[in-house]
Amino acid sequence: MAVFMMVNYLTLELIKSMTETLTFKSFRDISRKLTIVENDLEGADKILSSLKVSKTPVIGITGPPGAGKSTLVSKIIDALIKRNKRVAVIAVDPSSPFTSGSLLGDRVRMQEFSSNPNVYIRSVAARGALGGLSAKIIEITDVIKSFEFDFIIVETVGVGQSEIEIAGLADFTLVVLVPESGDEVQSIKAGIMEIADAFIVNKADREGADYFARHLQSIAGSSQIPVCKTVAITGEGLSEIMDLIEVVAPEHKNKVALLARKAWKLIQEKRMKDLSLQQLQQELEAVSTYPDFNLYKFAESKLRSS
Ligand SMILES: Nc1nc2c(ncn2[C@@H]2O[C@H](COP(=O)(O)OP(=O)(O)OP(=O)(O)O)[C@@H](O)[C@H]2O)c(=O)[nH]1
Ligand SMILES: [Mg+2]
Structure with missing residues (x-):
């Protein structure tokens, strides 16, 4: 009996270690593919053009610097892995002065998951050619989507454009604000309402949370966008x-509308790929002095050659 149990135990351990190596192998495979795609190395087109349709929901989490997005993401990961779900997190670094130090913060907070075979975390730089999120984020998300995750979470710092653009990437966008975000809401009201599928008033342990949540709800008005309150550090409000x-x-978004947005972004960036402002200026230094120079013809010639 004891021998039988021992063998059983050993088999279990063996299976466990095999699945673990398999998972880590697939993590290595993801990382390898992402590096190729992220840096436009040889083979990138092939990886992208052989991606299959995937239904993994992509959850966007955005909001001002320091609102508690990463703390909340950690709690979400925790809850998901307790239910045996596999989750990938993409932390977008918009390479702006707002993020100094935050990436390190993210790393420290997410370190607890670094050896968990059900959690894959990747930080990426946004460096969009046209400002905001680059088409690369779409590609990176789609590569990750081709692996077997149950959920993909994309965290971006909401500094203007990137906040709006996450909606073109995610099936569901959570906008994280804090009780002090009143002014922010006033100034970006239109844009923010358009992209939020739900609002989270985090740091609800601070004064003014109830008032602010009610205020948000009244602005959201008939749109029925839910407003939730959380204390990310304790997990309150997480359910x-x-x-x-x-x-x-x-089940949320109109998938075709989302695909259209993504296609538009990919085409836009591909078309602009070989154009730089600096190069245009250099060319214009010369041609703009010609007596028959015409800006529209110049632009047209660029469109044709791209
Ligand atoms: N009091 C309080 N502090 C919180 C709460 N949630 C997060 N914090 C703290 O707020 C700080 C910023 O939290 P992060 O999770 O790094 O915020 P973030 O939005 O990811 O920050 P960036 O990625 O830099 O934009 C940390 O010191 C957290 O401990 C909360 O609910 N209440
Ligand atoms: Mg963060």
Whole structure:
């Protein structure tokens, strides 16, 4: 009996270590593919053009610097892995002065998951040619989508454009604000309302959270965008967020509209690929002095050659 149990135990351990190596192997495979795609190395086109359709829901989490997005993401990961879900997190570094130090913060916070075979975390730089999120983020997300994850979370710092553009990437966008975000809401009201599928008033342990949440709800008005309150450091309010992620998000967006946005972005960036402002200026130094120079003809010639 004891020998039988021992063998059984050994078999279990063996299976466990095999699945673990398999997972880590697939993580290595993801990282390898992402590096190729991210840096436009040879083979990038082939990887992208052989991607299959995937239904993995992509959850966007955006909001001002320091709102508690990463703390919240950690809690979400924790809840998902407890339910045996596999989750990938893409932390977008918009390479702006706002993020100094935050990436390090992200790393420290997410380190607890670094050896978990069900969690894959990748930081990427946004460096969009046209400002905002680059088409690369779409490609990176799609590569990750081709692996077997149950959820993909994309965290971006909401500094203007990137906040708006996450909506073109995610099936469901959570906008994280704090009780002090009142002014922010006033100034970016239109844009923010358009992209938010739900608002989170985080740091609800601070004064003014109830008032601000009510204020947000009144601005959201008839749009029925949910407003949830959380304290990310303790996990308070998390269950409502988990419902949104697990139940509402997977069925949420008009998928074709989202695909159209993505296609538009990819084409836009591909078309602009060989154009730089500096190079245009150099060319214009010469040709703009010609007596028959015409800006529209110049632009047209660039369009034709791209
Ligand atoms: N009091 C309080 N502090 C919080 C809460 N959530 C997060 N924090 C703290 O706020 C700080 C910023 O949290 P992060 O999770 O790094 O915020 P972030 O939005 O990811 O920050 P960036 O990625 O730099 O934009 C940290 O010191 C957290 O401990 C909360 O609910 N209440
Ligand atoms: Mg963060």
